[in-house]
Amino acid sequence: MSERKIKIYDATEMVVGRLASKVAKAALLGERVVIVNAEKAIITGDRRTVIEAYKDKFNIRTSYNPRKGPFHHRRPDRMVRRIIRGMLPWPRPRGKAAFKRIRVFIGIPKEFTDEDKIVLEESRYDSLKRKFITVGDLSFELGWRNPEVA
Numbered sequence: 001m002s003e004r005k006i007k008i009y010d011a012t013e014m015v016v017g018r019l020a021s022k023v024a025k026a027a028l029l030g031e032r033v034v035i036v037n038a039e040k041a042i043i044t045g046d047r048r049t050v051i052e053a054y055k056d057k058f059n060i061r062t063s064y065n066p067r068k069g070p071f072h073h074r075r076p077d078r079m080v081r082r083i084i085r086g087m088l089p090w091p092r093p094r095g096k097a098a099f100k101r102i103r104v105f106i107g108i109p110k111e112f113t114d115e116d117k118i119v120l121e122e123s124r125y126d127s128l129k130r131k132f133i134t135v136g137d138l139s140f141e142l143g144w145r146n147p148e149v150a
Helices: 016-028 047-058 076-085 093-100 135-141
Strands: 007-010 033-036 042-044 102-104 132-134
Touching (some): 016 033, 016 076, 016 093, 076 135, 093 102
Parallel strands (some): 033 102
Antiparallel strands (some): 042 132
16 A cells, blocks of 8 residues: 655635535545644634524534534534535545545644645635634634633
């Protein structure tokens, strides 16, 4: 089995849906994928509307046993990974194997500082003057507190 090079995507100022579709496709093709700076990815739309939509989603749970899910993440890396999972054929073994090849990090870990990062220019948000919210800001609004800042 040949050792494939890991693809490293920098999520800074990237639209998270566009980035997720590229990452999901690469993972389905058998490549190992790492996403860094997940908290700097962008969700387009009005800030208040996006926050309200995610808060509404947090109210969805099972009434008979909340431990059985659905589970809603507050951490930016987990949120991005969950968005990517939605673009994979998750119930199938092929989708689960692809999901295991994806790693998402907050910031840039030491082992990935020297390597070349892939920047998808077509996935960048073309005008930062339009309405958007970063995944880190959304996570903060949902109750996540960054332990590095505190």
